Amino acid sequence: EAQVTQNPRYLITVTGKKLTVTCSQNMNHEYMSWYRQDPGLGLRQIYYSMNVEVTDKGDVPEGYKVSRKEKRNFPLILESPSPNQTSLYFCASSLGGGQPQHFGDGTRLSIL
């Protein structure tokens, strides 16, 4: 079954404590991306990756890091989380950036 898997699904943590949200896809897609969803703001792209070792900033990259060492994995790293990063996060993958994306089920992060 074609899947994008995110972990964890829910996380409550405190300001400044580094965290990583993992994302894995089994469709051999080259393009992967991270979004955050906030009320009234829709989905905003954080980072995207066009292939292994190739990443670029989306619209809201501040405070986030990513890496793409393998084709299937695209972790999102918050080195020093702050309360304004409390949000619902989605990972997605596709054959290309403009192509239909497959989304994970989301990770709800609460930073206290």
Add this chain to the structure above:
Amino acid sequence: DQQVKQNSPSLSVQEGRISILNCDYTNSMFDYFLWYKKYPAEGPTFLISISSIKDKNEDGRFTVFLNKSAKHLSLHIVPSQPGDSAVYFCAASEYGGYQKVTFGTGTKLQVIP
């Protein structure tokens, strides 16, 4: 600067009637557009897309119309069904495939039985 806008946060439609969801964009370099549907507690799922070389694309009950001169696209659902109740996002990207994707703010559709 919101380059993709969905000005109606919500829409209610009777079952069997037509639902029309609208999306406006400002970036004239966008030439590939997609609609996604999102249920609560799930990720968005792809619904239908259109490239700028077309002005209409149909898939079953779903039709997307693109008016390039007005920088406007719309999604028509006919007939609307209760299972269509969800949040709908339009998204746009510049052609070439490996580009940034910009989403709208979403429209919550409620189809009343």
